[in-house]
Amino acid sequence: MEIIQSTVRKRKSYHVKVRYSILWECALGIAAVTNERLLDTLEMPESEWDQLKETLPKSLKKQLHYVQQHNTWKALLQLLHEVPDSTLDEFLTFIQTRSSSQIKFSCLPYIGEEFQEVREQAANGDEHALDQLKGVAADNPFFPQYMSFIVHVDVNELKNHLVNVMTQWYDEVVSHVEQERIQILQTDYEEKMKMDTQLSSEEFVQWATGGIDYQPEPHVFNVLLIPQICYRPWNIEADIEGTKVFYYPVSNASLSPNDPYAAPDFLVQKYKALGDDIRLKMVKILAEGDCSLQEMTEQLALGKSTIHHHLKMLRAAKLVEMKGMKYSLRRQALSLMDKELAAYLERTV
Structure with a gap:
């Protein structure tokens, strides 16, 4: 989990938002299929993930191997937060038109308001700034290595990879089930919105995520809840500027939208x-x-x-x-x- 606290002071509350997109589902699917240590804990049996991988073309397998080496699923998620309501074509255009420093800044993890200038310096190739970021994130299992990769990678190589892996995963895995997945995500979104006015912010997050007790933190003004299917039953936490993000598993009821008796x-x-x-x-x-x-x-x-x-x-x-x-x-x-x-x-x- 990506949690870095630099103070013990608490804010009174935060505002909760819920958003969904098939592109987040794509990026999380790419993250799931390349996380071999976690595959056997996911709701979809590991044997089905293995069968899926066997059917993929060599070109996509090559891109997924690159993801596995460098954790570029994180880059996809980071970039999607900058254009959350985009179509696939709009997202790919966004990636292709970013400058080297812009895309590297976006891909580097947010680790606190006080490190934003250091993050920008690292995105411009400053090795001392990179070392500072890696030192702060030393306890994270993959951040230091990922940060080094982002700072040193050729930006055209990175762009081509992100465009190719996203395009091919969408075409090969998601496109034929897109409407079904969107319906599930939309159903879950609507279910959550019905409870929005009945619960406090803390209660809402706890209910939506199935138990995460997230207390207010300084400089965190929003909590963004993003429903996801492929990573069930896990919650995934992340940080962007001013916002804590939870990619949470959709409920059983959302998976069976025509069954009013499906219990959460x-x-x-x-x-x-x-x-x-x-x-x-x-x-x-x-x-x-x-x-x-x-x-x-x-x-x-x-x-x-x-x-x-x-x-x-x-x-x-x-x-x-x-x-x-x-x-x-x-x-x-x-x-x-x-x-x-x-x-x-x-x-x-």
Whole structure:
């Protein structure tokens, strides 16, 4: 996840926006198919990803190998935020008409307001500025290497690659299912908009993402929520200037837009987690205060492995979290359940 904090001061709130585009779905599909470490955790079985890759032409496989080497899916996402409502042709034209420093600045990750000038210097080839950026992002698993690549790559090579991989992925993988995908994304967008006025900003983000408790940060004025299909069940976090971005998995209901009885998976998970007397006792104990595994074991007089199993289910449902060495109840997630249930019961086709 791409989170870099430089202060502990909190803003009072932020404004939430929801946007969707088939181009974001394209870029995330490219990211997914080239992330071999994560493929077996995605909703679409790894065997299906493997079958998909086998059907792709050699020219696209070559471009995807380039993505895998240099993480250029990040560049696609960064650039899409500058022209979020563009068509594919408009996006490709945007890439081709950017100057070398402009495209490199856009592709370099945003790592904080105070580093924007350094980012600009690095985009112009300043090695000292590049080293500064890499130092700040040293804890990120791929940012330093990606930053070096962006600064040093021949800009025409980068442009040609981005245009080719996006065009070929769209033509080979997305074009024949585009209308179906757009319908799913639009359905999810409309579902989210129905809840927009009923929840606070923090509640809205938590509900849409299935449990992310994102608290306001300095210099973050907006949260952008982008529904996605191909990376389910994962949320992907990113930062752009003034905005925290969550590419969140569309709900089960959005995947079955003609079925009013399709239950939201996150809601089902929460009720399943609470549907056990031992776990309810744990929730009651945690409502009285944070507990360690040992303290919970002593209160319930059960084995550690049993307690750990039940806590794991509560954590998976985003009802419990770790704070240091202790477990803590996520009260906001519990209080949000009645609104989630009401939204499901009122859903119509």
